[in-house]
Amino acid sequence: MAVSVLFFLFGWSMYSQNAAPSSIHQSIQTHTDAIFDGLVNLRRDFHLHPEVAEQEERTAQKIQDFLRSLGLEVKTGIGGHGVVGILKGAKEGKHIAWRADIDALPSDSPDVVDFASENKGVRHICGHDVHTTIGLGMAHVLASQKEHLEGRIYFIFQPAEETYAGAKAMIHDSLFQIIQPEEIYAAHITPSPQGTVFTKPGPLYAYLNAIEINYKSTVQNKGALIDYTKNLLQSFQTVGADSKFWDPRNTLDPEIGLANPNTIFKDYLTLLQDIKVNDSEGKITLSSLINSSDQPQLDALLKNVKAEIMNSKYAKDLLSVVYSYEKDILYNDENLAPLALKSIANIYGAQNAIPLYGVFPGYHGDDFAYFQEEVPGVYFFLGGSNYEKGIISMPHSPTFQVDEECIRTGVNYFSSMLVERLKP
Ligand SMILES: [Zn+2]
Ligand SMILES: [Zn+2]
Known part of the structure; x- marks a missing residue:
């Protein structure tokens, strides 16, 4: 842990000596590139040490250490192992939240990557190790831009998504008394190609x-x-x-x-x-x-x-x-979903920020639904597959894998999106 914190602090201070960027979104991308290798290492560390719902102790500790190293105000132990990092911009303004889920799943099938789980019977086969890393990457990148930000960004790291209990537990444990976001966002890895994100107003899962x-x-x-x-x-x-x-x-x-x-x-x-x-x-x-x-x-x-x-x-x-x-299901805000998607399309290309028209059938769901019942919000699908490399990121599949480039994509796209949404 100490090593990676040093790496990140070093990367950050080097970067912040640069002259004022012509565009905050160019700056975001440059900064993401600078910390990318560190983020991959961080993701692999979470992958090596997965923890099931309500046991995310080590994961939560790493998250809070990381957020503190960025200078964020940090709240811990919310609804179990929930962590919130608070990033304050240079001026007051809107308050927006980003949520990442952090728990892993029971799985006895062998891991398919070199950095296989060292926790017998537990694996990150839903990509929450990637979600956690993207959330931390965004905190890192946006902390580097705080002089240019008006408002606050809350980074919510939620435990126990797989049991559909963690979001509720955080809300019952006064999450929205501790923070008061006006909008809330999240993303989940899907089997679509790396480099793409998708969403729609209303329901995403059946x-x-x-x-x-x-x-x-x-x-x-x-x-x-x-x-x-x-x-x-x-x-x-x-x-x-x-x-x-x-x-x-x-x-x-x-x-x-x-x-x-x-x-x-x-x-x-x-x-x-x-x-x-x-x-x-x-x-x-x-x-x-x-x-x-x-x-x-x-x-x-x-x-x-x-x-x-x-x-x-x-x-x-x-x-x-x-x-x-x-079942309480995800329901994306009718106004915010097209706005948030368009903000990404404008910066990263319409071919990469794609509107959906259908609703994913089956048993899928995400307890982000409970946050959306309190705060208007949008949930994105983030592509994690790379078919040429044989990487298929089908959540809960025993052969689940991601193309780690999706970490760069997630940090860039969603950092930019939050910056756009913060604008008055
Ligand atoms: Zn899952
Ligand atoms: Zn999941």
Whole structure:
């Protein structure tokens, strides 16, 4: 740790002797290049020593040491091992937050990189080692520009994302009394090519609700009732079994993928699992998981299923049609998402900051959703793959890898974006 802090301090002081840059964004890129090798070493150190949710002690210590070495005010132990670094610009102004998640995952499969995890059964296969490093890189780069900044940037390092508990824990532990951001941003590694970022207003990951249809167990022909209800629920699916929708690789397809306005990954409602039947305690319950790209479809489903049953011979047997579980999902601010994306496109090229039209299907989610419920915010996908090098950054895959160039991309793009968003 001491070695890398020295490296960073040295790199920083060397750089800050330069004359005033013609553009703050050129300055950001020059500074990122100067610290890049150190950031790669830092990422590999996190990768060598991964820690699962609620055990991120070493990781949090490294984060706070790093932030203190930059001269930031640091708050620790928020909602477990949460850390916040506060960067104050030369003048007062807007307050904006950047969030990075820091935890790793249980995994017994062998690591695919030379700097393999030394923590048996734990690996960074969701890229949070990269997210943490990008957050620290941004803090480093933006600290070098603080004389030119008006306002404050809060760097939130959140534990326990994988258990969907850490964001909530930080909020319950007074995060938004300690800091008062007006906007909040974050990014996650995705399998798209290194050098690209993506986002859209509204949801990015599909809604995931558990539906329950409850009948009185006194119903005459249980077998027929169960068949009827299974068929009914399946009839509301909008995606056929033979659809290209079911191959996740198609989310990246230029014609039908998420980034094409004609994507097949919009306006959908599907069942994510077989319908289960439970007959106990005086009721028969049929249940499944619903995956949908939008809230109105989910609302309509409950009403329509209920209406169909009430028009059938099973009307008198129906007890209820309810969602027994509704996941809080990411919801990007409608105004901020296009503004934030455009600020990156203007500096780094529209081909690299790409609007999405579709919603990623499946079980994915991010508890950044809870921060967005408190503060308007935007979540980005950051490409981490390099197909020529055979590097595919599919989160939670046992062979997860990233092209570490995405660290440079993330630090540059998102530092610039925050600078633009700080402007009055
Ligand atoms: Zn994950
Ligand atoms: Zn993740």
